[in-house]
Amino acid sequence: MKMFTRLTAFFTAALMLLAALPALAAPGDGVIFRQEDADFGFNNMAYYDGVVYLSDYGENIYSWNSETGEMVAHPIPEELSQYEGDVYTSYRRLISGDDGLYLLYELRTNDEDGDSAFEKMLLYRVSAENGETTFNAEPIEMSWDDLVEEYDDYSYARDLSQAYIKDGKLIGQTYNSAGNSVVAVVDIEDDDVELVEAEYMTGMCAYTEGKVLISLRDYTGDDSEVSVAVLDLDSGDMEELAALETIGWSSPSGMVYDEETDTLYYALNGELYRAVHLDFSAAESIAALNVDSWSDSPAILTEDKYYVCSDYQTVIIRNTDPAQRSDKSITVYTGYSEAMEQAYYDFTAANPDVEVVQINNYEDITQAMMNQSTAVDVYVVSVDSQEYGAIFKRGYMAELNDSEIISGFVGSTYPQLQKVLVNDSGVVAVPIEMWTNCMCYNPLAFEALGLTEDDVPTSWPEFLALLQRLPEIIGDSGVPVVDLYYTQGELKSTLFYQIINDYMLYLQQDGVEFAFNTDVLRNVLTELDKVDFAALGLPEDYEDVDGVYTISDEAETGPLFNTYSDVTCESYAYVQKNSRPMPMAMEADGQPIIRTNLTVAFVNPYSENRELAIEYLECAVNRIEPVMCTNMCPDRSEPVENSYFQEALDSIDESIASIEEEMAKAEDDQTREEWQQQLDDMTQWRAEYEQSYRWTASPESIEFYRGYAQYIVPSQYIGFDDEASQEFYSLISQYEEGAIDLDTFLTNIDKKIRMMVLEDM
C-alpha cells in the first residue's frame, strides 16, 4: 500500500511537472533591434568574430551583446567624414569582411552650379577584437568603374546590396547600365570592377570560393516558381540547383550558406528554411520570421548557428534547431498592415510559447474556405474585393463577439462601416485601415470668382450645371478649373469614372433598385455630355499644355476643384485653406456619398487556434493608429499630438539661438541686418509651425471631419468579378471613345447587371 502511495505521488508529481513546463518558443529567438524602441536610426548590419554589429548613418557602429542584449556604441571618428570646401563624403554602409569590418563611404564634389558629382569610393577597415574596435583612418580608394551613373552634370555610385568582402574582393548585388541584375566583384587591391550578369536575380549570398548562390525569379514567366542557382564569378556560368514552389510573388531572401555543414538557410513567405547539402526537395521550415529579410544587409549565421536577419526597421535572431521549435503556432496574413505587423510584438510578449508565422501571400481565400483549410488563422482583405463579398455573404468568418476589445471597437465605429463588419452572427471583422477620398473645392478660388458657400454643389447634377456655367463665371480671372495636368478628354474621363464609382455606392443604399439604366444615372451622364471642356480653358492634348501653364501663373488661388483628395481628420488636410471636401449626391436633395476603401481582418472559421487568432486581432486593434481610430469612430475625438512636434520645435529654437549668437557677433550693421532678417523669418516659421503642426489631428480638424464623415460609405463588391469588370470597363471605354451612344451603353450595362441580379435570386 505504501509502495502504491509512493508511486501515485511520483506519477502525480511527474504529471504536474510536465504540465508546468511551457512549450516555449525556441531558446534564443528574439529581437535584436527595433526602430520603435531605439535611440538611433538603423542603416545596416554586419558580423565579425562572433559579434553582430549594427550601423546607423555614419555616427556610430554598435556591437550587440548576445548575453545581455545590450548595444555598445563605437563612435566613428569624425576624420572619416570629410567636408573640405566642395568635397565631402557620404556614408554608405558597414560591411563584413573576412579580416575585419569595413565602412564604405562615397566621396563627392559640388561644382559652382551646385551640381554634385561622384569622385571615388572610400573603404575604411575597422579592427574588431573582443568587442573593442579600432578605426583605420587611411582609406582604400576605389574608382568604382562601371558602377557610376552619370546624368549630364550629376553622377552617383550604384550601391551594392548583400555586400561582403572575401579574399580582397568586395562582392555585392547591383545592376548594370542596361538595368539588368549583376553581381559586382570589386578587386580592392587592383581597383578593378567586374560585373557578372545574372538575369532575374532577386538575392544572393556567399558560397564556396569564387562562387555565389543566387535566387532567381523570371517575372515574365510562371509566377509560382523561383529557383536557386550557383553563379561562378570567374566564368560567369550559372548552374540551376532547384526550382522552388512559392505562393504569389514571394521569393527566397536572406540567404546564408554555411560551408561547415553545407547548408543553405533562406527566408520564404514568413518562415526560415534550411536545405542541407542544398537538397531543396528535403528543405524544412525551422523557424518563423516576422521580417521579410529584404534589407540590403546580408543575413547572418552566427558561429553557434543562430540566424540573424533584418528589414529596414528590425533585426531579429532565430534558433535554427527545429527540435527546439515551439509546438504551438498561428499563421497571420498581415496584408502589410502596420497594425497587424506591430501586433506581433504584443502578442508574442503575452504568449511567449506561441510562434507567429506572418505571411504576405496566401492561396485564394474562397478556395481555402471551400477546402476548410486551416493553413491561415487570420486574414486581411479589402472590403471591396470579390473574396470578401463572398465570404461575408456566406458567413465564412469566425464570430468575434466574445472579445470585448474587438466588439467594443467595432461597436464604436460609424454605423455605415459596421454594415460590412457585422452580420447575423454578430461581429465578424475588424477594420484595420481606412482610406477615404473625394472631390474637393477651393474656397479661396470660389471667393475670387464671387461664388459663395451656397454655390458649392451638393449633387452631381448641380456640379455639372456649375461646370456648364463656369466659362462665363471665370471670364478672364485666370482661375483654373482643375489641376494643370488635365486635358479636356482626361477631365471628362475622370469625372465619368467618379460618377460611375459614386453610382455604384449609390446602388448599395437600402431601397435603391440595382440597375444602371435609370433616370438618375442617365440624367447625370447627359449633363456631363453638355459640359464644354474646351471653354473651361483646358488644353485639347499635352502639346498645348505650355499655354495653360501661362494662364495658371496669373491664378494665385490655385484650381477651383481638386478631383481627388484625402478625406481625413488629420490636421494637414484641415490647414490647407484651399481644399475642402465636396461630398455629392447622385441626384438633387439626395444623400451625399464619400467613398472609402476599408481593409479588415478576420479569423478563419476553420482555424484550429481560434482563441489565439482572436487574441492576435485584439493586439492589432490596440495597435491601430490613433488617427485611424478617430477616422473610424465618431466618439473618439481626443486630439492626436504630432510625435515629432517637440523635437522639431527644439531644433527651430536651436537655430534661433544660433542666429542670435551670430547676430551678436556681427561687426557691421549690414551683417546684423541680414541676420535680423533670418531671425525674423525663423521666428515667423516657429510661430507658424507651433500653430499648424502641433497636432497630427487637432480638435478643429477632428470637428471639421465629423461634419462630413457621416457621408462616408465603404466601397463593396457589387458583383463585378475580374471578367465582369473587364466587360464593364470595356463598355465604358467604348462609350468614352464614342463607339456606342449613351442609350446603348446603359442598355448593355443594364443587361449584364440584370443577368447578375437574376442569377443571385
Add this chain to the structure above:
Amino acid sequence: MFERKRSALPFLLPGLIGLFVFYIVPFAGGIYYSVTDGSYRNAFVGLENYKSVIQNPMFQLGLKNTMFFSAVCTPIVWVCAFFIAMLLNRIKPRGAFFRNSVIMPYFMPSCAILMVWLVVFDYGGFANRFLEAVGIDRIDWLGGAAMRVPVILLFVWKNLGLAIVIFLAAMQSVPEPLYEYARLEGAGFFRQAWHVTLPLIVPSAFLVFILCWINSSKIFREVYFISGSYPDESVYTLQHYMNNLFSDLNYQKVTTAAYIFAAIVFVIFGVIYFIQKKLQKRLGS
C-alpha cells in the same frame, strides 16, 4: 460460372475502387451540398435549392440555350460525320491523309482556334466582307444573337473529326460484299448509306449522337473567351450560370444546377437508349 465471376473480382477491384472514390463519393458528396444552405454552418434546407434553381430565370435561360445548342449541333455533326465517313471509307486505302487530318481540330486548344475565328468573324473580318460582296449588310457576329452562328460552326468544325473517326471505325466492320450486292441491285450512295451501312452501325451511330450531345452541352469556353461571364442572352449557357455562381462561393446552387441538368440528360439518354433498342430489334427482325 459463379466461380469464374468471383475470380474476376480481384481484377476488377482497382477499377471499382477508382470508380467509387472518384465518381460515386463525389457524386454523393455533391448531393449533400445541394441540400444545404451553402453558408459556413451548412444548414439543411431540403429541396429548397432545387426549387430555387428551377425557378431561377437565368438557369432556365441557360438550360434553354444549352438545349438549343445540343439540338442544333448534334444533328449537324452526326449527319456531316456520317456522310464524310462514308466518302472516306470509299477512298481507302488512299484516303489515309484525309482520315488523319479530320481529327486534327479536335486536338487543337480552343483559345488558339478562337484567334482565327475572331479574325474571320470580326466586324471587319472575312465573313462580313463576303456578305458585303454579295450585297448583304454586315452582321455583328461576336456581339448579339448572331454569335450563335460562329459558336455552332466552331463546335461543328472542332468535333466533326472525332465523330468521323468513330463512324469510320464502325464502317470498317461492314462486309464489302454487302455494298457490291447493293450496287448490283442498283442502290446508289444514299440508298447504300441508309439500307446497308446505317443498320449495321447502329450502336456506333448512337455513341456518336450521345458524345455530340454531351460535348455540345458543354459549349462555354468559346463564348466565354469572346464575351466573358455575361454574354448576350442568346448564348448564355448553363455553364455560365454555374461558373458565375462558383466565383460567388455559391456552391450549393452550382451543385444543384449540375444535378438538375444531369437528371435531364439521363432522361434524354434513357429515351435514346430505348429508341436504340427498339431500332436494333426491328432491324434484327
